[in-house]
Amino acid sequence: MADLSVKICGTEFKNPIIPASGVFGYGREYEELFPLEKLGGIATKGTTLNRRAGNLAPRIAETPSGMLNSVGLQNPGIDHFINKELPYLLEKNTVILANIAGSTVEECVKVAEKLEPTDVHMIELNISCPNVKQGGAAFGTSCDMASEVVRQVRKATAKPLVVKLSPNVTSITDIAKAVEDAGADAVSLINTLLGMRIDINTGRPILRNNVGGMSGPAVFPIAVRMVWQVANAVNIPVIGMGGVSSGRDAIELMMAGASAVQVGAAIFTDPYAPVRIIDEMNEFLDSKNISSVCDIIGTVKPW
Amino acid sequence: MKYTQGKYLILKKTALAREMYSFIIACPEVAEVAVAGQFVHIRTGNFTLRRPVSICGIDRKKGTIRIVFEIRGEGTAEIARLNEGGLIDMLAPLGHGFTVNPDFKKVVLIGGGIGTPPMLPLAEAYGEKAVAISGFRSADAVILQDDFKNTGAETVLCTDDGSLGIHGFVTQPFTELVGEGCIDAVYACGPMPMLKGIAKICKENNIFCEISLEERMACGIGACLGCACRTVRNDEEYFAHVCKDGPVFNAEEVLW
Numbered sequence: 001m002a003d004l005s006v007k008i009c010g011t012e013f014k015n016p017i018i019p020a021s022g023v024f025g026y027g028r029e030y031e032e033l034f035p036l037e038k039l040g041g042i043a044t045k046g047t048t049l050n051r052r053a054g055n056l057a058p059r060i061a062e063t064p065s066g067m068l069n070s071v072g073l074q075n076p077g078i079d080h081f082i083n084k085e086l087p088y089l090l091e092k093n094t095v096i097l098a099n100i101a102g103s104t105v106e107e108c109v110k111v112a113e114k115l116e117p118t119d120v121h122m123i124e125l126n127i128s129c130p131n132v133k134q135g136g137a138a139f140g141t142s143c144d145m146a147s148e149v150v151r152q153v154r155k156a157t158a159k160p161l162v163v164k165l166s167p168n169v170t171s172i173t174d175i176a177k178a179v180e181d182a183g184a185d186a187v188s189l190i191n192t193l194l195g196m197r198i199d200i201n202t203g204r205p206i207l208r209n210n211v212g213g214m215s216g217p218a219v220f221p222i223a224v225r226m227v228w229q230v231a232n233a234v235n236i237p238v239i240g241m242g243g244v245s246s247g248r249d250a251i252e253l254m255m256a257g258a259s260a261v262q263v264g265a266a267i268f269t270d271p272y273a274p275v276r277i278i279d280e281m282n283e284f285l286d287s288k289n290i291s292s293v294c295d296i297i298g299t300v301k302p303w
Numbered sequence: 304m305k306y307t308q309g310k311y312l313i314l315k316k317t318a319l320a321r322e323m324y325s326f327i328i329a330c331p332e333v334a335e336v337a338v339a340g341q342f343v344h345i346r347t348g349n350f351t352l353r354r355p356v357s358i359c360g361i362d363r364k365k366g367t368i369r370i371v372f373e374i375r376g377e378g379t380a381e382i383a384r385l386n387e388g389g390l391i392d393m394l395a396p397l398g399h400g401f402t403v404n405p406d407f408k409k410v411v412l413i414g415g416g417i418g419t420p421p422m423l424p425l426a427e428a429y430g431e432k433a434v435a436i437s438g439f440r441s442a443d444a445v446i447l448q449d450d451f452k453n454t455g456a457e458t459v460l461c462t463d464d465g466s467l468g469i470h471g472f473v474t475q476p477f478t479e480l481v482g483e484g485c486i487d488a489v490y491a492c493g494p495m496p497m498l499k500g501i502a503k504i505c506k507e508n509n510i511f512c513e514i515s516l517e518e519r520m521a522c523g524i525g526a527c528l529g530c531a532c533r534t535v536r537n538d539e540e541y542f543a544h545v546c547k548d549g550p551v552f553n554a555e556e557v558l559w
Contacts, residue, residue, distance in 0.1 A: 045528075057532065060519040271524075
């Protein structure tokens with residue numbers, strides 16, 4: 001058994017696998033299937049200051065080797081999270097990354113302020129949700145906006161601050177460098193890619209929101225490329241995600257430069273995907289006689 | 304709610320009508336806890352998303368469940384290619400089922416097309432106390448009528464084109480039944496316009512009505528919030544989720 005533990009921003013993860021924000025709710029539904037303490041961490045559902053209703057249905061569409069979603073940040077609000085969900089999650093002996101979002105810089109700051117007195121381990125600031133009209137990706141597609149929201153949230157929290165980046169940009173390395181300069185402790189990427197499907201019998205988009213975020217195995221090569229580019233451009237840790245569905249994918253993303261790996265859409269196909277991926281990583285490392293998963297981070301040898 | 308994921312043996316596969324199949328599946332832990340109105344979430348081929356299919360029969364003694372589904376696209380076509388003796392990957396049983404009340408003396412079960420299968424476990428629960436109205440496009444799409452008769456339920460069959468049974472929609476015989484009175488509950492599953500019509504009739508006549516809804520779905524267990532449905536509860540409007548809050552809802556809670 002290889003040592004799977006990794007350390008990010010001073011926080012110890014027993015293994016590098018973290019269910020991504022949005023697919024895993026606040027964990028309760030999956031505890032029915034496996035103990036949450038098996039996970040390296042949990043990125044909780046994107047939570048805003050107040051309750052958000054989300055978008056009209058349909059919010060889900062299938063794509064070749066993937067899917068689109070346009071949930072639109074439906075969530076019960078940060079007070080509910082802190083009072084009703086966080087105490088339960090903190091008992092699970094796993095790292096909790098509270099994913100937060102807001103329509104304005106002020107809202108993001110207020111949410112971070114509310115989390116400050118809690119025992120949540122890390123904050124993952126979502127500046128990349130493609131499914132909301134204000135905030136969301138609007139923050140994540142401009143260096144100036146990204147920098148400003150991170151600078152303000154940074155002032156509000158002493159907790160490790162991970163900033164989740166959008167791939168729907170001309171240069172993700174420029175955004176990554178901007179948020180690093182603004183005080184981010186780590187970056188996580190990639191959020192979903194903006195996509196669209198049309199029902200050709202009706203002429204209507206399948207999603208009621210017309211467009212939505214694409215995820216699943218189809219986006220994996222894009223995630224590998226972006227993680228590699230960003231890991232080479234910044235000096236803070238990178239948490240990689242995007243289409244990971246096997247232990248081999250997770251290893252590949254770590255070789256590209258990720259210090260930990262989030263698992264998203266794969267959980268819809270196989271609800272046990274995160275725990276299966278942990279086992280598969282172990283098998284791979286053992287087969288190569290690698291004693292610690294840390295030894296593979298960023299070890300790709302580019303031509 | 305208790306659910307499991309696993310690969311289960313297909314004991315019997317039957318073609319019921321054009322592009323409609325029935326599987327009987329050995330899955331004791333699912334059969335043990337499943338109730339009428341719940342569904343199974345089936346992994347298919349290389350698709351990212353599972354396919355939700357309603358439960359059409361539960362046999363606790365034999366440890367089996369039955370599902371009936373229609374080929375709607377590539378994913379369901381792939382499921383239809385599975386054979387007896389093969390394995391089916393299911394996450395099940397999922398969702399909130401129908402309310403079955405032994406005190407009810409007369410209930411009406413209304414199924415439209417592929418909305419008919421989830422009515423069968425209710426017919427088994429209510430037997431002679433049930434009237435099962437089923438509606439299909441045409442005679443070649445009619446399924447499960449003998450199964451309903453075997454439960455002791457009275458059956459009424461409608462087809463859109465009049466090729467078998469009553470020529471017309473299920474709302475026609477249903478309205479006549481409502482006129483006769485004494486209905487304790489109505490359960491329905493089928494196309495949205497049909498459900499909307501039934502809900503309206505029930506509301507006007509003050510009859511308890513539960514409907515089973517369908518929506519594009521991802522996780523199937525209430526985590527991803529993909530399968531939203533506009534509802535109202537305690538005078539407050541909110542997006543409930545078909546996979547966990549449903550698929551069965553009280554008709555008065557649904558905003559059409």
